[in-house]
Amino acid sequence: MNPFEYQRVDQSQKAVNAIVRSKQAKFLAGGTNLIDLMKLEVERPAHLVDINHLPLSNIEQLPNGGLRLGALARNSDTADHPLVRKNYPLLSQAILAGASPQLRNMATNGGNLLQRTRCYYFMDIGFPQCNKRAPGSGCGAIEGFNRIHAILGASDQCIATHPSDMCVALTALEAQVRVLGPRGERMIAMKDFHRLPGNTPQMDTNLNPDELILSIDLPSSPYAAHSHYLKMRDRASYAFALVSVAAALDLDGDNIRGARLALGGVAHKPWRSEEAEAALVGKPVGPEAFAAAAEQAVQGAKTYKHNAFKVVMAKRSIVRALTVAGGRA
Amino acid sequence: MSVIGAPITRVDGKLKVTGEAKYSAEFQVPNVAQAVMVRSTIPNGKIVSMDTARAQRVAGVIAILTPSNAPKLPQGGKAGIHPPAGRNLSLLQDDEVHYNGQPIALVVAESLHAALYAKSLIAVRYQPAPPKLDFMAEMDASHPGHHGKDPADEGRGDVEAGLAQAEVKVDEIYATPIQTHNPMEPHATIAKWDGDHLTLYDATQYVSGVKSSMAKTLGIPDDNIRVICPFVGGGFGCKGSMWSHVVLAAMAAKQINRPVKIALERPQMFGPVGARPQTYQHIVLGATRDGKLTSVRHDVHCHTSVMEDFLEPSAVQTRMLYACPNLTTSHRLVPLNLGVPTFQRAPGEATGTFALESAMDELAYKLNMDPLQLRLVNYAEEDPQSKKPFTGKHLRECYSRGAEKFGWSKRNHEPRSMQENGQLIGWGMATATYPGNRMAASALVRFLPNGRVLVASGTQDLGTGTYTIMSQVAADTLGISTDLIDVKLGDTTLPKAPVSGGSMSAASVTPAVKVAATQARLKILTMAAGDSQSPVHGATPEELDFKDGKVFRKASPDKSVSFTEILARQGNKPVEATGDAQPEQDAERFSAHSFGAVFAEVSVDPQLGTVRVRRVVGVYDVGKLLNKKTGASQFIGGIVWGISLALFEEAHVDPHTGRIANANLSEYHVPVNADIPDIDVSVIDIPDMNFNPLGARGIGEIGITGAGGAVANAVYHATGKRIREAPITADKLLA
Structure with a gap:
């Protein structure tokens, strides 16, 4: 681990000011990802701005009926919050599917959004190639061991996946990310928050380096009654998703009035399939509509030597998640 | 009830849960410097600069x-x-790189942080091959x-x-991946020189x-070295050998004239300290219609x-x-540019029974025969290779008791025939086996003037319960409570004992404890008889007995003298005896093996x-x-690893860099609690007196054997799909 300066701030504006001043500064919140990556020398910030004492830990109802999740509210507190459990059970399930209790007790909501990929070639600096870690060095995964890698939206520069469960649910729920930068506040829609790798895989998100996440705002949702988060992984807990599905249905009797479908573990960002959602709307709940949506969701999938199974796994997981969400399991 | 066999709570348990048990890296050695290994990032070639x-x-x-610049050895x-x-170690003696992750330099610093940071600044140039x-x-x-x-x-x-005689054949390839041991305690060494004498605090399964x-x-002479290791946080074979870091610590300590500590980082547990090799196993079975094996081929790469x-x-x-x-x-053997592989819990049997027991299950299906029945049809009454009798074999009882506990008779043989709540249910079984190994060992038993008894041997306790069973065997031999016994082990100044591997510590060391205790007891009896103030003065040892720390005539148990009184009158000096035990002289007459039967139930989601694994029954x-108690924990731990072998574990080698x-x-998957079901283990518990004086064969490894095969067979029964490549x-x- 490289030596670094440490600074604690108590106001959001001071945090932004601090980060603007130093090019190699990073915010430190729960530290569950950043500190690990510093130990691995993947991240070498010269300056850490500790934001744990900013007043951003609240979870509060918004006037429009939505819910504001403070950026520094811990994942476990968020998952267990009565309003999250009642109005956004999909989010609660997704958070609880991730990591371990110890990690969720430390990890913050803002930090969860900024988790970096678990791609082996990114996580180990002993691998010579990783365009995300060392732009221009190549991608070790494309011709390497790529069982956990992306099948959708990847590029010839990077086939890493985004590791978060929480973000998959937030994407399905059309959350907005409220951020503060040197020029004030702005909102970023969840679907635009994370990026596809393209030619700049080193950039995970559209958050500017000098911007601070203040909160994640959830709109009021008609999906609380019929949703399900399904996570496929190599063991019962404490493993990243091979494929995960956030499925939500707004039902009018047996008819699907609205649908939300997002996948995790398959792309560089939480993968929302509006095509699959469209294929569900107006159809009766049932295996036919679910299977058609599953086909839509994996359209354009490109697989590599070790991850071809993810297409079948994704389709079957989508059908299962929708079946459970629809109350038909 | 005899104290031997009793479910006594491990005597070192309290020290462990209170954090007082000192592991190798935790010894406070004044002025210690911290060292970290630098490792290669290419799989083959030379270091240019x-x-x-x-x-x-x-x-x-x-x-x-x-x-x-490293000292030449x-x-x-x-x-x-x-x-x-x-x-074959990596001791900085040449510029060759044989695998990715090989130790190629050592940074020694005042603090771990300084060492790690300095390590990150070293630039290595290679000439790759x-x-x-x-x-x-x-x-x-x-x-x-x-x-x-x-x-x-x-x-x-x-x-x-x-x-040619076979009416039914199975001809398949089974494969198992590289598995790393990953004990909870990574390897660690502190090396400290006093002149030309070296003390090592080392996490090891084999101090001597x-x-x-x-x-x-x-x-340097053997006698110049002392190795200390009172506690091991799991070994499983990877701490059975001395690896590079141990020597590097000693070299560095000599060079800087200060004690040096190395504790391996978790990623360093993958490569420089061994792994279970990848196996590729070709099995051909031929049998008659009634299930009798006519031919067996098992070719391993x-x-x-x-x-x-x-x-x-x-x-x-x-x-x-x-x-x-x-x-x-x-x-x-297929040589690759990877770290040296090594013993891992039941080397051979763990992977071999996965393959063989899967093949036997396949044969049972081809014969349309119950898999348990197939094992009984081919039951070996004697060792079919050596033609020697077994020291003791009660596998039939394992099969029948296991089948009864599990409810095997209710099994519908047809794959995919058993379902519950939309899940496919599968029942599978397999045979477990591991050799009965034993080597020469020594121990000492010392009566102390304060009324306590010290039992000591230069063996190791890997977390298995060696402290506890040494205490039990001494207590049983001496007729005293285990509460009065202190055990010391893990130190080369103590009487020599073999490696804690091959499931032989219990089988080797406890007979030595028994001999030492018997001889020490005899010394006390003789001293009591020779003590003119003692009520047993003048008796022969045969007339005397010793219980609860007191010597008395068998004929008049109420007139006794305690060993502390005897010691007090002899100047309060301790009395001790050292005992040696080795395999019986006629050991070669027999074939010594342990056996077991493992039954597993799985559920499989038919779509996903x-x-x-829903439950496992093992009878040994x-x-x-x-x-x-400690024995059951060992079996359970073994079964957990067998489940892991079947379903989870695999070290993935990058095909280009060999990393x-x-x-x-987080990415090398071992089971979490939620993956492990109720595990029911029991033993037949018939002493094997042909094997050693306690009738006890070792149990450290047999638990993993058969368990992987039983799970794989259950998966087949559930799904009708035979996965021959672990993990499933x-x-x-x-x-």
């Missing part, structure tokens, strides 16, 4: 040992090699390998003729092995390192597990391919079980 200038300038850096550092115990990394491609270039006294190739009869390997490697031959002897148990007149087995014949891709505990992950079931 190593620029340490920036690293040297980091505040707190004391020394950086590289191939160009006798025979280029190879003086201690006597595989498989003395390994093409690596051998493709197991399948290198198979043609394999060569025979052997494992200890077991020959690589062995057989009997005429397998071709046997196959480290002592002799280190002495040879450094070219496993990888080894280009640095050294190490064999996973997966076909050895096949030679004796079932009666069959015609058999052939072979082992071939998710496998869950290990002779006398010395402690039903282990998932060298950490959802992607394979969806394919």
